[in-house]
Amino acid sequence: MVPSGLWWGFVFAAVAAAxxxxxxxxxxxxxxxxxxxxxxxxxxxxxxxxxxxxxLSWSFGCMAAAIGGIVIGNISGISIYLGxxx
Numbered sequence: 246m247v248p249s250g251l252w253w254g255f256v257f258a259a260v261a262a263a264x265x266x267x268x269x270x271x272x273x274x275x276x277x278x279x280x281x282x283x284x285x286x287x288x289x290x291x292x293x294x295x296x297x298x299x300x301l302s303w304s305f306g307c308m309a310a311a312i313g314g315i316v317i318g319n320i321s322g323i324s325i326y327l328g329x330x331x
Contacts, residue, residue, distance in 0.1 A: 274301065277298055
């Protein structure tokens, strides 16, 4: 028997992972991010803004960490409203 909080956390994480996979695999932005990760000079020579890709990847990381913290806090019983005090 799995508690409902853990179940919904797992479902949410699976959906988020699938969305990230689709973005990185098929969108123009995801392809630019993969090209920059593979070879920065080659990506820049094709017109991809490496600084923009780095800023975007940090933004994605921050969003994923914030959402993950909210989900983990909800699962462990910590109030999700504690984030406003930080």
